[in-house]
Structures are given as structure tokens and as C-alpha cells.
Amino acid sequence: MKVKICGITNIEDALYAVECGADALGFVFYKNSKRYIKPEKAKEIISHLPPFVFSVGVFVNENPEKVNMIASETKLNAVQLHGDEDLTYLAKINYPIIKAFGVNENFDWNVLSKYECNILLDTYSNNYGGSGEKFDWNLIPNEIRNRIILSGGIDVNSLSMIVNEIKPAAIDLSSSLEQMPGKKDHNKIKIFFEEFKNHWR
């Protein structure tokens, strides 16, 4: 199970998360987010990451040409589309895509079969993401559990259920590891990865 830490805004948090075991880092290029990072700053951080750490840019309903431009300039490995982007939009993107879906009790699970890219399930939120809230993971159909990226309110206390019951391909978390939006708490990161390794390896 891979772990992505999202909402990275500074080099100290990036390197510490990687040192503790993060496989991927997320950079939020959505200006309305409290975790927004300018592409130039993300580029600088990404240039200091060790090999084999995956860099993901998070976008919400951004102009697709701008997504491609930022992905190229900052050297992203993938783009996470966290808004209302449809298949026509996705066809304009030149980079590996993670399509995020906001889940609530009314979510139409059939829609996922139309998407061939990686799927991230997050809690439905008017702000699109980074809510720190869980959705009801029991709603996730069994047949897709092992290929999704699970997200939304994941914290150290979620690990038992994630590892033993949901068993997703990857998890993605942000809020539970923060001091405040955009600044990670290194002690929380350390404890999270210690517990993750206890549960998973």
C-alpha cells in the first residue's frame, strides 16, 4: 500500500515526509485552498526530492492547458483532478491522471467504470478537498477496493480498518498531519508512519 501526503507547501515538510516513508507528495495548485502553493515554489521543492518519490499536482477545474503547462514546468509525475472534470476534459491532459471523486451517500458508483485512469475517493465537500472528514468507507464496492486511492479524513486511528478491511492500493492524507493548513506537524508524521509500518509490513 502506497502513501501520499498531500498539501505540501515547504521543503522541510516534504523531505521529512519522504524520510518517514511517503511514496508520493501532493502540491495543491487550487488558489482557493489554504494549502495553495505557487508552481515556482513546488518546482523548487520537487527538484530537491530523492529519486522514485512521486510528485502529484492537485487541480480543481483548472484550464487544461494550464494544467499541462504547470505539470511540465514543475516536473510533476501525475496530475490529480479534484473538481468536476469530465472525460472530454481528461482527454486534453498530457500527463498520468488521478481523478478524484467526492463521495457522499448519493454518489453514483456506476460513473467510475467510465474512467480508465487512477481513481481517488475523497469525502464530498463544497471546498472540493482537504476537508479532514471521512465518508462511509463501507459504501465502497468490494470489487474496486484494491485499486482505489482512499482519502478523506485519514488519520493514525484509521489504519486498522484501512489495512484489515478496505485494503486500497494507496492512501492519501493531509489534514490529520497538520499543525495548521499548509504546515505539517513532524511529530504527527513520525507517529503516523511508525503505526503504518506496524500495520502494513
Ligand SMILES: O=C(O)c1ccccc1NCC(=O)[C@H](O)[C@H](O)COP(=O)(O)O
Ligand atoms: O487540501 C486542500 O485544501 C484541497 C483543496 C481542494 C482540492 C483538493 C485539496 N486537497 C487534496 C488532498 O489533500 C487530499 O487528496 C484529500 O482531500 C485528503 O484530505 P484530508 O481529508 O485533509 O486528509
